[in-house]
Amino acid sequence: MALARRLLMLVIPAFVCAAAAAVPAVAAAEPDGEDCGKAAWPLASARTRLAAPVRTVEVGGRLSLPLEGAVTLALADRASAALPFPPSRQGRESRAGFARIAVPSPGGDYQITVSDGAWLDVFADGRPLAPIAFTGVHACPGVRKSLRFRLPAGEAVLVVTDAAGSGLGMVIDPVGP
Structure with missing residues (x-):
């Protein structure tokens, strides 16, 4: 003993x-003041890629999944953005844009992580898709929020509204099993 x-x-x-x-x-x-670790799922990889987007996609441009790195979606004044679908929320900021996304077969769950504040709507077959999960962080440099959607194969349309800047950095990743 x-x-x-x-x-x-x-x-x-x-x-x-x-x-x-x-x-x-x-x-x-x-560092003090950052809440990156408070997200519902890890965002470190997306944060790293958002720091150096590989290309800019114009309003109405096309993306094919899987993406290579981050992209910046160019935004315009909401009045001239010619959004193909109305947003589900009317916001305070006037910048908006959209991108058409080619989703490979058989479709699946994808995570859209964005660099700054904005409202995101995703449409497939002309209908809005509800996010299956959401996480947001207010004090994480380079990342504002991440949403998960179940995307069918074919074309999806991402509509961005209520943004303040001229572009929005984004990463679109498949959600692992």
Whole structure:
């Protein structure tokens, strides 16, 4: 019994020291004021790709999934954006745009992660699709929110409204099993 107590007296302080040493590593990965780790799913990969979009897609442009890296969707004044479908929400900001997305067969669950605040609607076969999941982070540089949609094979249309800037960075990834 004395041997067990001595072992515990050595093991417990070592465990406490190891746990204390791990805390600064976590804090260093996420500077004060950032809430990147508070998202419902990991956004680190999308955040990295959003930092360096590979190309710009004009209003009404076409994308094919899977995407290679991030893209920037150019936005215009809402009045001149010629949106093919009305947004589900009327916002305060006036910038808008849309992109047609070719979804490979058999379709599936996709995650759209965007760099800044904006309202996103996705349409397939002329009907709006409801997101199956959503996460948002207000103080995560380079990422504002991520939505998941079940996209059928064929064409989907992403409509962006209520944006403030001239472009919106986005990453569209398949959701793993």
